[in-house]
Amino acid sequence: MKNTIIFDADEVVVKREMYFSQRLAGDFNIPEEKVMDFFRNEYRECATGKTDLKKVLEKYINVWGWEGSVDDLLKYWFEHEREIDDEMVQEIKSLRARGYTCCLATNNESYRTRYLVNEVGLGNLFDHIFSSAEIGHLKVENDFWRHVENTLETSLTDIIVWDSDEKTSKRFPSSE
Numbered sequence: 001m002k003n004t005i006i007f008d009a010d011e012v013v014v015k016r017e018m019y020f021s022q023r024l025a026g027d028f029n030i031p032e033e034k035v036m037d038f039f040r041n042e043y044r045e046c047a048t049g050k051t052d053l054k055k056v057l058e059k060y061i062n063v064w065g066w067e068g069s070v071d072d073l074l075k076y077w078f079e080h081e082r083e084i085d086d087e088m089v090q091e092i093k094s095l096r097a098r099g100y101t102c103c104l105a106t107n108n109e110s111y112r113t114r115y116l117v118n119e120v121g122l123g124n125l126f127d128h129i130f131s132s133a134e135i136g137h138l139k140v141e142n143d144f145w146r147h148v149e150n151t152l153e154t155s156l157t158d159i160i161v162w163d164s165d166e167k168t169s170k171r172f173p174s175s176e
Contacts, residue, residue, distance in 0.1 A: 002158050002159065002160050003099065003100050003101060003158075004100065004101040004102075004103065004152060004154060004158065004159045004160070005095060005100055005101070005102050005103070005159070005160045005161075005162060006102075006103045006104070006105045006130070006148070006159055006160070006161045006162065006163075007088070007092065007102065007103070007104055007105070007126075007162045007163075008104075008105060008106065008162060008163040008164050008165065009104055009105070009106035009108065009116060009122070010081070010106070010108075010164065011164035012085070012088065012162055012163065012164050013084060013085060013088050013089070013092075013104065013122065013125075014081060014082065014083065014084060014085070014116065014120070015083040015084070015085050016081060020077050020080070020081060021035040021036055021039060023080060024064070024076075024077075028064070028065070028066070030064045030065060034063055034064060035064065037060075037063075038056070038057075038060050042056045043056075043109075044138070046109040046133070047107050047108060047109050047132050047133060047138060048132055048133065048135075048136050048137060048138060049109070049110060049132070049133040049134060049135075049136055050136070053074075053109045053110070053111055054070045054071075054074070054111070057070045057073060057074075058070055061073060074111060074112075077112075078111075078112055078115045078119075081112075082115075082116070082119070082120050084120065084122075089125060092125055092126070093125070096127070101127045101128070101152070102125070102126050102127055103126055103127055103128040103129070103130060103148075103152070104122055104125075104126045104128070104129045104130065105130040105131075105139055105144075105148070105161075105163070106129075106130070106131050106132065106139075107132045107138050107139050107165075108131060108132065108133060109132075109133045110131070110133040110134070113129070113131040113133055113134070117129055128151060128152070130144070130147070130148055130151070132144065135147045139163070139165065140165075
C-alpha cells in the first residue's frame with residue numbers, strides 16, 4: 001500500500017499567478033529576455049546549491065536596472081510567491097491525520113526553500129522537505145529520487161508524487 005505522498009511546492013501547494021521573471025519584467029519595464037538569461041544560465045547552479053543566489057544576482061540587478069539591494073529583490077520575489085492553496089493544506093492535514101507521510105519536493109535554491117519552510121510555514125505541514133538546493137540535484141535527475149528513497153527507506157514505486165511538472169510526473173506512472 002502506498003502511504004507516502006510527495007507534493008510539489010510551486011503550483012501544487014504554493015499558488016502562482018505568474019512566474020517571477022514575467023512579474024519582474026512587467027512591473028519594472030525590463031525586457032523579459034534579460035531576466036530569462038539568469039534562469040537559463042546560472043539559476044540551475046543556484047537551485048542545486050552549487051552557487052549562492054545572492055552573489056549571482058548582484059551582477060543581474062545592474063543589467064535589470066533594479067534600484068534596490070539583492071535582499072530587496074529577494075523580498076519582492078518571495079513575497080509575491082507565497083500564497084498557499086488552502087484546500088491543498090487541508091487535504092495534506094487530512095492525509096497526515098489518516099497516517100500518510102506527506103513530503104514536499106521542490107526545485108528551489110536555498111534562500112527560497114528556507115523562506116517557504118520558515119516564513120510561510122511549510123516546515124510545519126510536512127514530514128520531510130526535499131529541496132534540490134540541499135540534495136544537489138533537480139527533481140528530473142535520478143540522484144534526487146535516490147536521495148528521497150534512501151531518506152524515506154522505501155521504493156519510489158511505493159510513493160505517490162503530486163507534481164505540476166510533467167517531466168517529474170511521468171517518471172512515476174504508478175503515481176498517476
